[in-house]
Amino acid sequence: MRKKAYRPDVDVPEWKGRYVPYDIIKEGTIALVVVAILTVALAVVFSSPDEKAITIKTWSNADPIDFAKTAVSELDGTSGVAHYGAPYNHGGPAQGLGFLSPEKWVGVRIAINTATDFVLNPLEAQPTQPALHAALTQWASASSTTQSSWTSAYASADAKMTFTGDHVNVPTHAAGPVPVLINDLTMMARSGALDQALVTQNGFYTTNYTKPLLFLSDGTYLAGLANKQHLGGDQWGMMNETGSWPGQAWLWLYTFWYQVSPYNSSKSGDFMVFGTMMVLTALLVAVPFIPGLRSVPRRIKIYRLIWREHYRESED
């Protein structure tokens, strides 16, 4: 019978050399004690970061104009979330490559209507206020064309927006009820009531912060704070942490792609990065089965360093 050829990257000869004493339980115990001591030492010396969460109340008090401008974009459907697309709405194009577009295939499953969810529903939940009630009624009874003309008039004047005397001021008289809606939403946000209104839309008990987080992400306040903490996407932020603590350093390759073209310029950059990482991950998992790739260790010879005593003994 023909003998099968020996494949150095697949096969191993049976070990016929000597064995040495080995106490696996002692080894494990020592490792656990050393790691526990090292962990305590690092925790005592370096502690850990805990930058307080920002709220819509924080945001609207720190930068009421950014909040008010974001609120207008939610109302007129020009915000990032309003134009996001799946899984939130049909507002924007899905990411994909060629015919591959799983985002589009899955469709809308976490429905978000920015005007209704972020502006109108919270305002309607407010205690009866005649001016607000009138503004909401005027908005609801207007055609979509009229609504658009109001928000356009407001948005075109919002470069001159000011916030004085606890009031959002925009120099326009063609915006219908929009100034009242935006001003009242800003006041609601500054009181903290909007934070509650956005989460309690899911019921009394809730652990779902999708709506307030999406609203926050549409403004410039959250991103501004993050960039100051070097957490931006173009700052290798995925592997960074607030302050000077180490973050998810193991994501270095994932965030690397966001720094280079075409990933950082394509509208489907996220999908391309994910696809690239999935291919690389599959290669890593399947190394033992890929000729050429599984020969790399034998070629680079780092194993000679690891088993140097074995090879020294063999050569002697």
Add this chain to the structure above:
Amino acid sequence: MSTDIDRQWTSRLRRSVVAKLPPDKLLPDTQPAYVASWIYVFGVTTMAALGVVIATGCILALDGPQWWHSSSLGHFVNSLHLWSVEIFFFAMVIHLWGKFAMAAWRGGRSLTWVTGAITFMVSILTAFTGYVSQTNFDSQWIATQAKDGINSTGGGAFFNVLNLGQMLMWHIVLLPIGAVLLTVLHVVMVRVKGVVPPIVETVELSA
């Protein structure tokens, strides 16, 4: 002639387990002389760090997801959790590349490599869900950024990183179960097959 007891599922399972993993393989008191390098330390270090990660996570879980913000003891336990995670990944990455350099999949150990690589991926996902469950600024920012990557795959519709409750459940229940089961499977495979021998350079052998 086999008896009724021999044919029991329990008896068959016991025989199979003992045949594949006899006590002297499961808890060996000797090992081949070639297992003599610092690189071997990182496998057991990874396991030890996993133990500390789980222990500190369990303490954090005692009083809910937010107590550590307002308690100095809680903050310290959070620090222990963070640093044990950093040690875990540090050791795991060195272990992974060390095993790559040794071509540790040789001799019927392919699945040992595969389970190890998958455990690494599951660990990354577990850590990620921990980061978005911190209930602080960091988690807000990471969640709002990560949603774009996950949504682009279609996965965001089912794995909503902005849903704290869902992320926390994945972080403290589902993914740790997966990571621990994979680790156990990986270690059992290592014990069954033993530590991979050195690469043969000069001798022509037949397998």
